[in-house]
Amino acid sequence: MVTISGPERNWEEKLREQNPFEDPLRFTRPAPPCTLVIFGASGDLTKRKLVPALYSLSCDRRLPRGFRVVGVSRTPLSDEQFREKMKSAVQAADEAGPLDEGEWSGLARSLSYLSGDAGDAATYQRLRGKLGEGNVLFYLATQPSQYQPIVAGLGGEGLSQGAGWRRLVVEKPFGQDLESARSLNQALQRVFAESQIYRIHHYLGKETVQNILAFRFGNGIFEPLWNRRYVNHVQITAAESIGVEQRGAFYQEVGALRDMIQNHLLQVMATIAMEPAAVYQADAVRDERAKLLRSVRVLKPEEVSLHAVAGQYGPARVGGVEVPGFRSEPGVTPESQTDTYAALTLLVDNWRWAGVPFYLRTGKRLPKRVTEIAIEFHAAPHAPFADSHDALAVAPNLLILRIQPEEGISLRFVAKRPGRRMWLRPVSMDFNYGSSFGARPPSAYETLLLDAMLGDPTLYIRQDAVEASWGVVQPILEEWANRRFEFPNYAAGTWGPVAADEMLARQGHVWRRP
Amino acid sequence: MQAQVRPENILKELHELWVSLGEQAGGSESPGVLRACAMTLVVATSQAEDAPAVREVLAELIREHPSRVIVLCLRQGAEPLLEARVTAECWLPFGARQQICCERIEISAGEANLPDLPSLLLALAAPGLPVVLWCRHAPLIEVAEFQPIAAVADKLILDSSTCPEAGSILRHMAGLPAVADLSWTRLTGWREIIARLFDDAGRRKHLAGLAELHISYAGEAIPVGGYYLAAWVLSALGEIAIHFDAFSEPRPSESGVLGLMLAAPGWSVSVRQVDDSTVETVVDSVRQRSALPQRTEVSVLREELAIAGRDHVYDRVLRLAARMAGRQGR
Numbered sequence: 001m002v003t004i005s006g007p008e009r010n011w012e013e014k015l016r017e018q019n020p021f022e023d024p025l026r027f028t029r030p031a032p033p034c035t036l037v038i039f040g041a042s043g044d045l046t047k048r049k050l051v052p053a054l055y056s057l058s059c060d061r062r063l064p065r066g067f068r069v070v071g072v073s074r075t076p077l078s079d080e081q082f083r084e085k086m087k088s089a090v091q092a093a094d095e096a097g098p099l100d101e102g103e104w105s106g107l108a109r110s111l112s113y114l115s116g117d118a119g120d121a122a123t124y125q126r127l128r129g130k131l132g133e134g135n136v137l138f139y140l141a142t143q144p145s146q147y148q149p150i151v152a153g154l155g156g157e158g159l160s161q162g163a164g165w166r167r168l169v170v171e172k173p174f175g176q177d178l179e180s181a182r183s184l185n186q187a188l189q190r191v192f193a194e195s196q197i198y199r200i201h202h203y204l205g206k207e208t209v210q211n212i213l214a215f216r217f218g219n220g221i222f223e224p225l226w227n228r229r230y231v232n233h234v235q236i237t238a239a240e241s242i243g244v245e246q247r248g249a250f251y252q253e254v255g256a257l258r259d260m261i262q263n264h265l266l267q268v269m270a271t272i273a274m275e276p277a278a279v280y281q282a283d284a285v286r287d288e289r290a291k292l293l294r295s296v297r298v299l300k301p302e303e304v305s306l307h308a309v310a311g312q313y314g315p316a317r318v319g320g321v322e323v324p325g326f327r328s329e330p331g332v333t334p335e336s337q338t339d340t341y342a343a344l345t346l347l348v349d350n351w352r353w354a355g356v357p358f359y360l361r362t363g364k365r366l367p368k369r370v371t372e373i374a375i376e377f378h379a380a381p382h383a384p385f386a387d388s389h390d391a392l393a394v395a396p397n398l399l400i401l402r403i404q405p406e407e408g409i410s411l412r413f414v415a416k417r418p419g420r421r422m423w424l425r426p427v428s429m430d431f432n433y434g435s436s437f438g439a440r441p442p443s444a445y446e447t448l449l450l451d452a453m454l455g456d457p458t459l460y461i462r463q464d465a466v467e468a469s470w471g472v473v474q475p476i477l478e479e480w481a482n483r484r485f486e487f488p489n490y491a492a493g494t495w496g497p498v499a500a501d502e503m504l505a506r507q508g509h510v511w512r513r514p
Numbered sequence: 515m516q517a518q519v520r521p522e523n524i525l526k527e528l529h530e531l532w533v534s535l536g537e538q539a540g541g542s543e544s545p546g547v548l549r550a551c552a553m554t555l556v557v558a559t560s561q562a563e564d565a566p567a568v569r570e571v572l573a574e575l576i577r578e579h580p581s582r583v584i585v586l587c588l589r590q591g592a593e594p595l596l597e598a599r600v601t602a603e604c605w606l607p608f609g610a611r612q613q614i615c616c617e618r619i620e621i622s623a624g625e626a627n628l629p630d631l632p633s634l635l636l637a638l639a640a641p642g643l644p645v646v647l648w649c650r651h652a653p654l655i656e657v658a659e660f661q662p663i664a665a666v667a668d669k670l671i672l673d674s675s676t677c678p679e680a681g682s683i684l685r686h687m688a689g690l691p692a693v694a695d696l697s698w699t700r701l702t703g704w705r706e707i708i709a710r711l712f713d714d715a716g717r718r719k720h721l722a723g724l725a726e727l728h729i730s731y732a733g734e735a736i737p738v739g740g741y742y743l744a745a746w747v748l749s750a751l752g753e754i755a756i757h758f759d760a761f762s763e764p765r766p767s768e769s770g771v772l773g774l775m776l777a778a779p780g781w782s783v784s785v786r787q788v789d790d791s792t793v794e795t796v797v798d799s800v801r802q803r804s805a806l807p808q809r810t811e812v813s814v815l816r817e818e819l820a821i822a823g824r825d826h827v828y829d830r831v832l833r834l835a836a837r838m839a840g841r842q843g844r
Contacts, residue, residue, distance in 0.1 A: 012722045015718040016718065016719070020750040020751060021708055021712055023705065023709065026705070026825075028706075030710065432548060
């Protein structure tokens with residue numbers, strides 16, 4: 001097809017389309033005036049993450065003029081009581097820093113509260129009265145069971161459309177399985193267009209996860225190595241040292257595979273393994289992520305026991321303290337079959353990654369809290385240093401991308417020990433992300449809230465990616481639902497069940513100790 | 515007596531410094547110190563009394579832009595002088611276990627030793643990383659012996675507000691390959707407020723018929739900032755033919771600029787400084803006040819150091835501002 005350009009558009013036309021004074025190199029793009037409606041305003045997420053993030057944005061002057069927050073929840077509260085609760089939340093939050101009374105009073109004036117039931121049409125009528133015609137960002141920070149009634153309520157009152165833009169932020173989990181994810185997507189799309197829906201995944205808002213893209217596609221030297229010719233295997237670990245705390249009843253219904261692997265780890269894997277997008281724009285990046293997830297080989301039922309390991313922690317003494325097993329946690333049934341640990345071997349069916357195992361593991365009550373990606377390269381094809389019998393001396397190169405707690409990048413390579421003999425030792429070259437740039441990085445929720453106000457969904461998940469990731473875990477969920485596990489199978493404070501080590505051993509690999 | 519500094523001795527001292535810092539951190543359980551370096555930041559200062567202020571600015575800057583810092587203290591007088599000393603600037607980030615350290619080389623040089631500095635800088639610059647030269651006294655750049663020193667840098671940062679005559683420094687800077695001016699950086703807030711007024715497409719249609727541009731300024735002559743602001747408006751609008759004038763007001767201003775008015779037939783917009791930290795905009799008969807806090811030296815430098823490549827908007831504005839100042843001077 002040949003495109004013939006027409007005559008150059010005149011100056012007036014150009015002025016209509018763009019602001020000639022814009023200077024993206026220096027100016028911060030301002031969010032347009034809008035109202036944020038938080039459903040689940042008296043809940044944990046609002047207190048721990050959303051309002052502290054709004055406070056930080058307010059301190060950084062990133063909130064638009066005329067910004068308002070309407071909190072909606074069943075708990076009866078006055079505006080003033082809501083503000084007091086939120087103030088305490090900001091004071092208690094780690095990320096927001098010490099509270100500045102002046103800054104807080106500015107934000108507090110924008111907060112108001114609406115008490116109402118999600119299933120009651122009158123709630124949405126009253127909400128309509130509070131909103132007017134401007135831009136509105138609806139945020140579902142409730143239990144997932146409330147999503148569909150809220151969206152239906154918003155649709156019933158015509159609140160998904162207005163003179164300004166209307167957007168909907170939905171928190172994970174996006175369904176409990178593939179079928180419920182599809183059903184949720186259909187329910188959301190009956191009221192909101194896909195372009196209005198922002199499925200939040202806070203991992204993707206983390207600076208370090210975004211830095212993976214910078215590292216891969218901003219440097220010329222790594223991408224040529226980023227494929228089956230050089231990469232032996234990849235290990236993605238998200239370990240927590242704590243148990244289920246007070247969330248036993250909730251966690252029992254979810255488990256590690258649904259809670260962490262289906263969304264967090266598969267999204268991280270997609271970021272590690274996706275093809276480069278042509279431009280760093282929402283659809284281009286999200287196309288590549290979704291494409292990668294669709295390329296992950298779906299396990300056949302008979303393969304599940306070989307490539308997926310479920311675990312549940314038992315009681316142990318950790319650091320001088322007796323910790324209970326999962327089945328003794330409050331709210332958990334004594335015969336619970338819930339996985340508090342899950343490990344998978346996944347393969348990606350494309351030219352870049354054919355035959356390279358991606359090992360994913362997550363668990364509670366593991367020895368430490370750490371999230372990292374370890375990319376192990378093939379060993380040097382020939383070892384000319386005859387004296388180096390030590391296995392360490394021929395350790396393959398390893399690239400570690402640490403997401404938490406100390407974000408950074410390490411490259412392990414082999415160097416000669418000082419001395420007369422040719423003895424080799426692995427050494428590590430470290431880049432510490434937090435320390436090397438003094439500025440406070442924004443929290444994931446600051447980044448994601450601002451992006452939603454600006455209409456940039458790059459770091460949000462699209463429907464096809466959600467369904468593709470459910471497609472990967474669905475056969476495992478189904479197999480595990482039909483099995484009776486010998487739980488508990490790992491002691492609290494250890495790196496998980498022996499079966500997970502055996503899964504790697506079959507491939508000649510071992511789990512890295514982070 | 516011949517003053518002499520050998521770069522290999524300084525590099526050796528740097529090496530010994532790192533060994534000693536590692537030993538001080540001590541212990542097998544200690545994470546040691548982290549050497550951070552993203553660029554070589556050369557600071558040229560010609561006034562001895564600047565030293566404490568420069569030290570404070572650098573201490574803040576390197577936390578965000580970790581650098582090998584080379585401070586050039588240029589002394590007046592015919593006596594040969596070339597001395598160097600090496601130190602480290604270390605800090606422990608909040609909540610971290612590992613100290614971060616940056617190298618700092620302080621070189622004192624007399625006028626007679628200015629020709630020794632370029633080769634010294636070339637030897638001492640951190641390998642493979644950009645070299646940024648912050649020339650704290652812009653008039654230095656017009657000194658012939660300083661040119662080879664400036665030529666070592668990938669980016670030169672000046673503060674033209676320290677120059678007495680706008681036209682001369684603008685013309686000089688327009689001839690330099692990669693230059694940044696803190697007088698321009700101080701206008702970012704002004705420019706952003708003006709730009710936001712035209713986010714509304716309805717207002718933008720008036721720009722096509724713009725006929726007048728007025729700038730008010732502090733002082734006796736149009737400051738560099740005044741030329742920049744006018745040149746920015748004109749270059750954004752495609753250098754249209756417009757009536758430009760500037761007038762002085764007896765009020766102080768950090769950037770030298772006190773206000774701007776754009777007028778088309780039957781329509782105008784103005785932005786005016788009300789006090790040290792507030793401006794008032796008037797557009798479509800609506801008055802609105804916005805915060806425009808004064809910029810510290812650290813904050814403007816931080817903004818400039820964050821820009822690694824060329825600022826094409828500034829490059830265009832500088833060329834036009836130099837032309838405007840030339841015409842105004844005639």
